Amino acid sequence: MDGKTSLSPAARALGYAGLLPQLLCLAMVLTGHEWRYSALAGGFAYAAAIFSFLGGVWWGQAVGSARAGAPATTGAYIVAVMPSLIAVALFLPWTFGWEWPGPALLYLGALIGLSPMIDRALGFAAPDFQQLRWHLSLGLGALTIALGLFGAGLV
DSSP, X not given: OOSOOSSOHHHHHHHHHTTHXXXXXXXXXXXXXXXXXXXXXXXXXXXXHHHHHHHHHHHHHHHHHHHTTOOOOHHHHHHHHHHHHHHHHHHHHHHTTOSOSHHHHHHHHHHHHXXXXXXXXXXXXXXXXXXXXXXXXXXXXXXXXXXXXXXXXXX
């Protein structure tokens, strides 16, 4: 890298601050707080929102690529809508009264943790953004999986 960055220090700091809500949910679960189940549900909601947001980032990158003269493939747009659809599908067990949120948190955490692979495959992200994405995705993915382990009664 030539030392130039596409991300400001504020963008980096705010990115890392995005891990705080999940840390708070995990702290509530670990301390046996009376709102344990609410913390699990909140952790799911936050992770699902971030996962859906990533799909929006991919959509925006595909549109930006098209404006730059290199049209994105239809596959890029299909991949971009998948996080929102997956997040809703992972929410459905709760609506039917099935086991939730443990398994849903485990799946969601794994998908978030692996999501930078999509960035790499799409090829739209700047290298410094890609590096930040790995840090944030592995962090949020691990925190979400930790919540899922508690939610599923595995810890």
